[in-house]
Amino acid sequence: MxxxxxxxxxxxxxxxxxxxxxxxxxxxxxxxxxxxxxxxxxxxxxxxxxxxxxxWQTPQPSTKASASAVMSSRVEYIRDQPITVISLAALGASAPVPPGLSAFPKPGEFYASPALTELLGSTPADQLAQRFPALSGEVGRDALGGPGQLVAVLGLEAGDPRLAVSDEPPFDPETAPAYIADFSGTTSVNASIYDLLLKMATAMVVAPLLxxxxxxxxxxxxxxxxxxxxxxxxxxxxxxxxxxxxxxxxxxxxxxxxxxxxxxxxxxxxxxxxxxxxxxxxxxxxxxxxxxxxxxxxxxxxxxxxxxxxxxxxxxxxxLGVAQRQTPPGIRAVRLIALAAALVAASLVTAGAGAMVIMVVLGAVFLAINLVGPWVVGIIGRISAAFARGPARLLAARRLVDDPRAAWRTVAGVALTGFVAGFVGLLSPGVLDDEVGDRTVISVPAGDATAAELTAGLAAAGVPAEVTVEDPDAKETTLLVAVDKDVTTVDRAKTALATLVPGQVGISDADIVHEGRILLGDIQVGVRIVLIVSFMVAIASAGIASASSILDRRRTYGLLRLAGTPLKVLNHARSIETRIPLLVMGGGAIAAGILCGLPFAAAGVFSPTGLITLTVCVVLGFAGVLAASALSRPLLNSVTGTLTPSPD
Incomplete structure (x- = not known):
């Protein structure tokens, strides 16, 4: 070796x-x-x-007998930024140390992430700092999702009403107070959604990449x-x-x-x-x-x-057959069975399927398209040859028939990317709407406070507000606080409410849709990244394959030039050889992608903006592939201009 x-x-x-x-x-x-x-x-x-x-921010509940601490997790907002607030109380001396801290927080202690510490220093106290006690220290990166995550950890007494564990199943298990034995935690619903979307995106990118x-x-x-x-x-x-x-x-x-x-x-x-x-x-x-x-x-x-x-x-x-340049063996139509089976399997997959199942099925479709591609190119060549008019069209058609595998390599990238575009183009959702009008409504559980008390307390804090009761007959009263739609006023109102109604969080209409807005925005970014990367790979693939094809066939091109074929005709033939399979296979792959993406679009993640994104990317991608193929024209002129006649 x-x-x-x-x-x-x-x-x-x-x-x-x-x-x-x-x-x-x-x-x-x-x-x-x-x-x-x-x-x-x-x-x-x-x-x-x-x-x-x-x-760890999503507690794993345990029984009271085996618990070492009580924990709750909630989300507050400051200027459209979420703050994850973790409240903790030790049930004994054996309470484990939370991630990112050097010791279990004592009652009255307050720890903040570096980003929150910086925000506390740059924001007026009546908009943020008054919600929390004096700062005791910082939360380390081992407990944070990223450098910008806002995390607050509060130490409370074990009997604090804010950590009262209910005997009934909580409305939101991720935020309700719970007994915990340690900080192992569980994967949040939000993280699971991102994990599924990431694996789908990975399959979309890696399969054509391989x-x-x-x-x-x-x-x-x-x-x-x-x-x-x-x-x-x-x-x-x-x-x-x-x-x-x-x-x-x-x-x-x-x-x-x-x-x-x-x-x-x-x-x-x-x-x-x-x-x-x-x-x-x-x-x-x-x-x-x-x-x-x-x-x-x-x-x-x-x-x-x-x-x-x-x-x-x-x-x-x-x-000897290779040396004599004999035509390679034909491709059998049995390859269509693999594509049909893969498409049927993909159409049966729903949005609720496991991430691994989705990845396997999508990967199978990619491989099936790549398998059937040369056969379809050969069929396209035969049809084109039968109806060819002019030397350029005839040369292109005969080339497709003679070596469909080589012709497929030029357009394979964009065909596979077409499937990606058809699939993810439907998964480009719109943006959730915020509240309408010039007033922001903040919902807050009343606790022991009344509408009149909140009105007076907010006025004393310099925040004019109109407080009403959402449902007077409800078991747990919720008060609606309407304030001017101004970020400063809204933050001051939330900070004042944190003091007026201890342990209760004021949530505005914008806060309610914030997580959904972030998710949908990330899906849009992910769709664009997948499409851009896929089409870049397709364009690079087309350009490299086109140049490589000229190098492989330089003797054939040279002999055609020596026989009197104009260079313009050879370039036109190469262009046709790319355009026809590109339109047929690219269009077919897009249709297959749309078919596979319909079950996910039906799950409620579809928006007309996805079709616009799909159209723009497909037009630019196809144009890029044709341009990349055209860039090899000087190479054709170079390799055909150096060949001289020989006895063979």
Whole structure:
């Protein structure tokens, strides 16, 4: 194997200008794949780390007999920013230390996250600080989801009414006071939703990425097959041919993988600034770690080598056929069965299915589209040849028929991205509406306070308000406090209410929809990221495959030029060869994506803005693919202008 690596290195070095260009294309393709793969792994690791650090904020209830503390979690708001307020009371000397603190908080102590500490110092006291006791210390990052999370930890007495545990099932188990044995906590509903959405996005990005990476191993395949076939004809054994192929692919992919890893390492700190769940990220969250990095650097070259070996059967079995440039065997229509089965399975998946099921099904659809793509391209070629008018259309059609696999590699990226666009385009929701008018209504449980007392107390705090009772006959009275729709006035009213009605939280209409607004906004950002990344991969794939195709077929193009074919006709033929499969396969993949996305749109996450996003991305993506293919025209002129007549 060492000798095979040495021979392959010498062959790559002596491949000439065009041969080195083909190798460079493969390196770039592998680098892009590696960089995006590491970024996808980093995103999954970041969400997992955030969920693990914030799990303690959602208490895991225990029985009173085994409890060591009482805990409640609630959310308050300051200028549309949520503050997670954790109230704790020890039931004995064995109470565990909360994450991010050096000791269990004593009654009257107040700890704040760094972001909340900074906000307390920059905000007038009557808008925020008066809600809490004097600051005792900071909450460490081990207890925070991100650098900007606002977290307050309060120490209370065990008998404090604010920590009274009800014998009846609570309305909201995530916020109701509960006995706890430790701070293991549970994954919140919100975190579970993000986990599902992230895994869907990962499947949307990684599946075409892996296919793109595998295709990178088969770039300049004709040039390599011809060279290896010549080696077989002069006596090289099948084992030697396989070894040299693996060595060449692994060497090239290893360089690309290292380059992609360096680009990721240089940019992962920038990824940490992308806000999700209302906060940015700790930079360390976006670092995959040495083990994952090493695993990717090893796996990518090995997978690339395996992909290169898959196409060697024709060289090993019939090197003479390759040397004589015989047409490869046809593709069977049985591939359609795999696509039909995958689409049926995808149409049966609902929004309530598990994340792993959704990922497997979507991955199966990607693979099925990639499997059936060359067969469809071949059919398109036969139909085009039957109705071709003019030399350019005939050349394009015959090329599609002769080697549909190579033609598919040019449009595979955009076809797979079309499926992504069709699927996620429906999952681009609108924004929840806020309250209407010039008044903000704050709802607060009355406790022992009356409407008149709240009116007088707010007036004394300098906040004119109109207080009414929402439902006088209800078991638990809720008071509605209407104030001017001004952030300063609203925050002052909430701070005053925290004193007037201890233990009760004033929530405005905007606060009620805040979490939903953040979620829908993150979905919109996620959809755009998935579409942008997918179309960037598709455009890069098309450009690299187009240039590689010219290098593979430079002898054929050169002979056509020598026979008198104008360069304009060859370029027109190449354009048609890309456009027709692009429209057919891209349109079909978009339709398949919409079909698979309908069950999720029916679940209530659909908005007409998704169709606008889909249309814009598809138009720009298709235009980008055609432009990337057109950029290789100077290369065609270069390779056809250097060929001279030969006896064969």
């Amino acid at each position: 060492v000798k095979s690596f040495a021979i392959s290195a010498r062959l790559l070095k002596g491949a000439g200008r065009h041969g080195l260009l083909g190798t460079a294309l493969t390196v770039v393709a592998v680098a892009v794949s590696t960089m995006l793969l590491l970024s996808a792994l980093a995103a999954n690791g970041a969400f997992a780390s955030r969920a693990e650090r914030t799990a 296919i793109f990476g595998a295709a990178a191993a088969r770039l300049t395949v004709a040039r390599r097959d011809t060279r290896l076939a010549a080696l077989r004809l002069i006596g090289a054994t099948p084992g030697q041919v396989v070894a040299m192929t693996v060595a060449e692919a692994v060497l090239t992919a290893a360089v690309g993988a290292v380059l992609g890893a360096l680009v990721y390492a240089a940019g992962f700190a920038g990824l940490a600034q992308i806000p999700m769940q209302g906060d940015s990220w700790f930079t360390s969250d976006l670092w995959v770690g040495p083990l994952w990095l090493l695993g990717v650097l090893v796996a990518v070259p090995l997978l690339t080598g395996f992909s290169a070996v898959v196409g060697l059967r024709r060289v090993v079995v019939s090197p």
